[in-house]
Amino acid sequence: MEKTDLFNEIVRIVPIENASIKDFILYSYRKDWGVIYRSFEFKKTIEHSPDIVVKPENTEQIVKIFKLANKQKIPITPYSGGTGLLGAAIPHYGGILLDMKSMNKILEINEDDMSVRVQPGINLEFLNNELKKKNLILGHDPWSRPSATVGGCISTNSVGYRATKYKSMGEQVLGLEVVLPTGNLIRTRAIHKSSMGLDLNRLFIGTEGIFGVITEAVIKAFPLYEKRNILGFTFENFNKGFETVVNLFKKGLYPASLELEEELPRTSNTPATLQIVFEGIEEIVDLQTKMLKGLCEKNGGRENRARSVKKKWEERHIGFQKLAKRLGLDNYVKYHGWDLNVGLPVPFVKEFRSKSLEICRKYNINVLYVGIWDHPGDFFIGIMFTPEQGESAIKAHRELVEEVHKFGGTMETVHGVGLAFKRYMEKEHGIWGIDIMKKIKQALDPNNILNPGKQIDIK
Ligand SMILES: Cc1cc2nc3c(=O)[nH]c(=O)nc-3n(C[C@H](O)[C@H](O)[C@H](O)COP(=O)(O)OP(=O)(O)OC[C@H]3O[C@@H](n4cnc5c(N)ncnc54)[C@H](O)[C@@H]3O)c2cc1C
Structure with a gap:
């Protein structure tokens, strides 16, 4: 169907100001944040403009758009904040982009x-x-x-x-x-x-x-919490901090937030910082804080200055940019990066940390930080590299994924699959796992029009 014919059909469904086929509008929806932050094997080809951008106002309009798209076999891609990091909202096969923000x-x-x-x-x-x-x-x-x-x-x-x-x-x-x-x-x-x-x-x-x-x-x-305590501790190394976190969970103490981070990990003795937030009823928060301090002390954790801990928490939504800037790595043309958030059985986390640093060293890839987030089994590693190092970074990434699977873990706990991690789906779920997903997709979407090419491929 020609773009203008499609436009004419769509504006029978939504008000004319809610649809556009102007090139500069279509171009602005060609990517998500993944293309900015990360470099993947297909970085150059991942971007793709839709044929039309539509901003539906209600469910009825979306139902009608689907009826039209099925009749004409036109792909539809839902797009919201566009902050996804793996290309899941990119209209890979063109067609209708549904901007859900209205x-x-x-x-x-x-x-x-x-x-x-x-x-x-x-x-x-x-x-x-x-x-x-x-x-x-x-x-x-x-x-x-x-x-x-x-x-x-x-x-x-x-x-x-x-x-x-x-x-x-x-x-x-x-x-x-x-x-x-x-x-x-x-x-x-x-x-x-x-x-x-x-x-x-x-x-x-x-x-x-x-x-x-x-x-x-x-x-x-x-x-809304009555009291929030934000606490920070520095440990001699990752392992000491990690053991403290495991003990915290074993005691049944579940903070609101937990992050153990080791910046620029080079040796086994790079200091690691633990940030913990308790929030809730005042007396409970105070008791939790007291118990945490005891556990940290036992493992040699030194409490950090309250002001710097609070500042880090308050700036948590701009943390990545700040770190990159401090390290002089805020030039996305010169440097690319990945954050891998993997999920592991807790007993293997320390071993995986060592293994992941070894792999990055082998390929000469800069590790910005490693740590755990939210749960002792949720391990992250942040790497940055120049475009010339792209091939090595890809190899390092593949080896990291192999290791995660060997340890019985999952290769991503935070950001999803999208286009970028689709190639690992069979390894993650097995042939029969993927077979179930394909059968569900074929049953629900016989014309394969909804976000085609994401997570699984349907012939
Ligand atoms: C600086 C930065 C920091 C980030 N930090 C985090 C973080 O801390 N934790 C985290 O989990 N992620 C993080 N992300 C990734 C991203 O924010 C999340 O993946 C988020 O869930 C995407 O939401 P969105 O509204 O931007 O969705 P989009 O990127 O627009 O879409 C994501 C996926 O959802 C689909 N979709 C969108 N709306 C609908 C709908 N209504 N119905 C069906 N499907 C729909 C899209 O097709 C796409 O597949 C970060 C990204 C950036 C750029």
Whole structure:
């Protein structure tokens, strides 16, 4: 179908100002943040413009768009904050780009149920501020909070700073309204628990919009904490800090946020910093703080100055840029980087850390930091390299993934799959795991029009 014919059909569904085929608009949707921050094997070819950008205002319009797209076999890609790091929102095969940010209303705050019903394009920062007015907070707090949306975060099963306590975005979902690729609509029951068979919400959590477009979500809200303590400790090395964290969990102490980080790890004795945040009822927070201090002391942890700890926490949404700048690595043309967030069985974390540093050393790749985030098994490694080192970085990455799988871990716990990690899906899930996903996709999307080419390939 010609672009102008498509435009004419679409503006029968949405107001004319909500659709565009202007080149500069289409061009602005050709990528997500992954292309800025990361360099992948296909960096040059990953960008792709859609044929038309549409900003739907309601579910009915999306249903009609799907009916049209099925008739004409036109791909549809949902796009929200565009902050994804793996190319999942890139309209790889062109077609219709659904910019969901116009569907950004709070529909209901239910204070007794501790939940909020929203349209999916709502911004996290805005939603959190609105909830605070009712003495509630949003549990999800990623680096990208100022730009990411609820729909995008459910679709990547995103993880934030306070996921130790509040868990991933997906675990905060109570109910969803979803337009299926065929244009049919489902609404799951927004209930805190159900034993009525398959939990259909899970089909749309972390599946990057390949099974349906989320048009409404009911998510949990949490009580605004009475007190928040932000604490920082420095340990002689990663292992000492890590053991402290494991002991913390074994005692049943679950902070709101937890990050153990070792910057520029060169030897086994690079100091590691532990940042812990407790929030909740004042007396409980004070008791937790006292117990944490005792555990840290036992492993030689020195408490850091309160001011610098607080500053680090307050600047958490701009942490990456600051670190890159401090290291003189803020030139994305000269340097590329990856953050790998892998999930490991806790007993193998220390061994994996050593192995990952060894692999990066072998390929002469700069390691900016390693650490754990949210849970002792959630290990991260941040690397940076020049374009000339691209091939070596790719080899290092492949070896890291091999090691993760050898240890029984998962290769990504935070950012999703998108286009970038699709090639590892079979290794991660096995042939029959992928077979199930393909069969679900074929059953729900017989014309393969919804976000094709992401996560799995359908012939
Ligand atoms: C500086 C920076 C820091 C980041 N920090 C974190 C972090 O701390 N934790 C973390 O988890 N991630 C982080 N990310 C990655 C990113 O913010 C998350 O993946 C986030 O979940 C993406 O949300 P979004 O609204 O931008 O979605 P998009 O990038 O627009 O889309 C993500 C995926 O969801 C699909 N999608 C979007 N809306 C819908 C919908 N309504 N229905 C169905 N599918 C939909 C898209 O097609 C795509 O597949 C960071 C990114 C940046 C740039």
